[in-house]
Amino acid sequence: xxxxxxxxxxxxxxxxxxxxxxxxxxxxxxxxxxxxxxxxxxxxxxxxxxxxxxxxxxxxxxxxxxxxxxxxxxxxxxxxxxxxxxxxxxxxxxxxxxxxxxxxxxxxxxxxxxxxxxxxxxxxxxxxxxxxxxxxxxxxxxxxxxxxxxxxxxxxxxxxxxxxxxxxxxxxxxxxxxxxxxxxxxxxxxxxxxxxxxxxxxxxxxxxxxxxxxxxxxxxxxxxxxxxxxxxxxxxxxxxxxxxxxxxxxxxxxxxxxxxxxxxxxxxxxxxxxxxxxxxxxxxxxxxxxxxxxxxxxxxxxxxxxxx
Numbered sequence: 001x002x003x004x005x006x007x008x009x010x011x012x013x014x015x016x017x018x019x020x021x022x023x024x025x026x027x028x029x030x031x032x033x034x035x036x037x038x039x040x041x042x043x044x045x046x047x048x049x050x051x052x053x054x055x056x057x058x059x060x061x062x063x064x065x066x067x068x069x070x071x072x073x074x075x076x077x078x079x080x081x082x083x084x085x086x087x088x089x090x091x092x093x094x095x096x097x098x099x100x101x102x103x104x105x106x107x108x109x110x111x112x113x114x115x116x117x118x119x120x121x122x123x124x125x126x127x128x129x130x131x132x133x134x135x136x137x138x139x140x141x142x143x144x145x146x147x148x149x150x151x152x153x154x155x156x157x158x159x160x161x162x163x164x165x166x167x168x169x170x171x172x173x174x175x176x177x178x179x180x181x182x183x184x185x186x187x188x189x190x191x192x193x194x195x196x197x198x199x200x201x202x203x204x205x206x207x208x209x210x211x212x213x214x215x216x217x218x219x220x221x222x223x224x225x226x227x228x229x230x231x232x233x234x235x236x237x238x239x240x241x242x243x244x245x246x247x248x249x250x251x252x253x254x255x256x257x258x259x260x261x262x263x264x265x266x267x268x269x270x271x272x273x274x275x276x277x278x279x280x281x282x283x284x285x286x287x288x289x290x291x292x293x294x295x296x297x298x299x300x301x302x303x304x305x306x307x308x
Contacts, residue, residue, distance in 0.1 A: 013087025047098025123165030161243020164193030244288030
């Protein structure tokens with residue numbers, strides 16, 4: 001069974017201004033890497049616009065109203081990193097819509113797994129706050145959609161972005177049916193993700209890594225800390241916050257991963273999915289800011305999802 005790739009040209013219209021690391025070229029680099037013959041069997045789907053009513057499952061009314069009310073014809077700085085431009089809202093709504101459509105694809109069984117190549121990313125967006133390049137939390141929206149539409153009761157988000165997904169943790173913290181596991185550099189933006197942040201029922205598992213940590217430390221964090229807790233949780237669906245900025249070449253942090261490490265973590269999480277939820281995995285693009293490293297690491301990740 002094939003892997004579905006969800007994307008949309010609206011991802012390119014989210015303009016963050018000159019020299020911003022979270023730029024349209026990121027999506028272009030990923031999609032170019034997935035155009036080679038080995039990826040010819042991908043089911044290429046257009047990410048739909050999310051119904052704003054679905055956003056309320058993960059975000060407050062105030063947050064959604066604030067984002068929707070921003071001027072549609074000018075640039076707005078939410079913070080020093082997070083920019084809204086005339087093309088941002090359609091891109092963000094298609095990021096959320098693509099995440100939900102990807103859940104539907106694997107739950108309905110016409111795709112074994114799915115990868116959503118959209119921007120802006122999402123894992124820093126808290127229930128009531130946009131930050132860190134992120135407007136809406138696509139992973140949390142997808143998890144709540146899986147619960148509301150498909151009746152799942154145990155949904156896990158696994159995050160290997162170099163930055164801690166404070167937004168996903170914030171939304172999941174007091175919900176025992178939602179699991180969040182993250183490896184990330186510490187100290188680093190946004191300053192959250194300590195091991196003592198455990199959630200209402202031990203449903204939050206953080207494995208911070210020091211600057212300079214390599215693939216050996218990364219693999220140990222997952223194999224010894226996160227994956228055993230995930231196995232006990234017994235998820236019915238895995239959602240991956242697939243950030244590739246832990247790559248050694250990335251300019252925004254100092255972890256030292258290589259392509260083989262992204263293949264390893266993908267295969268390790270697929271093994272958990274095979275055990276607990278008939279292989280159902282939805283992967284959402286998060287960070288990655290060196291274009292060549294992003295392209296090669298994302299290709300390695302999708303190749304592993306395809307089990308090539």
